[in-house]
Amino acid sequence: MAGILAGTIALLVVASIVLTGLILVYRPLATIDGEFRLLGLDARAEVLRDSYGVPHIYAQTAHDLFYLQGYVTAQDRLFQMDLYRRAGAGRLAEVLGEPALDSDKQFRTFGLARVAARELPLLRDDTQKNLSAYADGVNKFLEGHGDSLPLEFVILGYRPDRWSTLDSLVVAKLQAYDAANNLDQELLRAGLASRFGTGVLATLMPDPSGHAASVDERAWAAVAPYLRAGSSSLPGAVALSSLLPGAGDGTGSNCWALAGSRTATGRPILAGDPHLAVRNPSIWYEVGLEGPGYKLVGFSFAGIPGIVIGHNDRIAWSLTYAYTDTQDLFVERQDPTDPRRYEYRGQFET
Structure with missing residues (x-):
């Protein structure tokens, strides 16, 4: 009898541990079905995810387009976004401890965050508005998911700060450092x-x-x-x-184009390969954006609004690195x- 009781208790303990683990892992995953009322949107908008999980955003204003880009990027890449802004600002050791201290010293010496703060007022008005809308979308996600953060935050025992327009500029500068090679x-x-x-x-x-x-x-x-x-x-x-x-x-890259006269379909081909490092999750974040003045599909960086490489309904573009x-x-x-x-x-x- 005692053996049966002990076995039952052990089974319940194991089941409890497994259930807790599943909740911690799956609860933060993005919700991809249903309707949500998000305060901060100008009008009704829609996010459709394709069979690969890539979000395609349809909005009636530019504000809502970038607001929702911030929201869905936070759904998918919140820890990566926080890690990148901390790396660029020299704040990794706050959550990762001594192993990150040398990195923090270097990036505080570089002063990416200080330079970004000085550049922010120099941006065009529409760029600042788009950055602000993106930050508001990230923060709206944080407000609604403070109790179901990705597992990395649970393991490290901290909650991410609110996102700001400055954070996006810091991430952009970190990516510029990533591409530099000299x-x-x-x-x-x-x-x-x-x-x-x-x-x-x-x-x-x-x-x-x-x-x-x-x-x-x-x-x-x-x-x-x-x-x-x-x-x-x-x-x-x-x-x-x-x-x-x-x-x-900064290991190099390649980019080339073929005129339609040289392809089987008669249409031009553009191939771009920036040769960024292979990481998990990827440096790139694929997204579609459609709204007033925008009809884009391509790749952005986690933490930065818009499209870095991709195409609209008329042209495609990419980038490559030179020996600069x-x-x-x-x-x-x-x-x-x-x-x-x-x-x-x-x-x-x-």
Whole structure:
């Protein structure tokens, strides 16, 4: 009798654990059927998901279009959105602890969030409105699902902050960093020049354009005493790559087009392959947008409204990376008596 009772209790405990696990996993999943009354919409709108789960949004105003894009993206990618904005702003260690500290130090030094805050007032009025509508949609989802957050938030034990227009700009800058490819090259060039002299650079690191590489020897002489040959990767970049594989690698891409005269169908073909890192979930977020002035299908980034690559009812577009110098390094001298001050034009300033 005692054995039967113990077995029954054990079975109930296991069933309870399984049920709790299923609730934690499945409860946050997006609701794809039914009608909802969302405060904040201008008019009636519709979201249809195709057989792949891709949302196609139909709205009567631009505000509602981007409001619902924010809402459905939060449905599908809320933790990814929060992780990306934290990475760009240097706030990963708040939730991930010491392993993310080097990444936070690097991105706070880069100042992506500070620059984004200064750029926000410079955006066009309609762009600011679209960003604001997107943020409102994300926050509407947060308001209605605070008790059913994705499992990652439950495991890490925190609730995400409200989304803001600034967060979208920070994510956009993180993606720009993701696409850049010459930070490590700059470090490698400096390391080679420090160890072997600037004369080796033309041979070991020739200009990709084919033009003769040149070195400003006067500038090099000014900074060389403060450099030492070392690693061609920053600790922060290594730390971020452990969380977001391939971040900042900028491994290249390709993009090509064929005229209709060269295709079997007589229609032109555009192929774009940005070569971004493979992650789960994907960097890309597929979505369809149809409303006044918009009839788009393509890919965005989780956290950014609109379409980055895709097509409308007339044209298609994509993007590729070129060998461009998008990152420069500066040697800064700290005040030996106050590390918060740096030398500028012969004087130390904060």
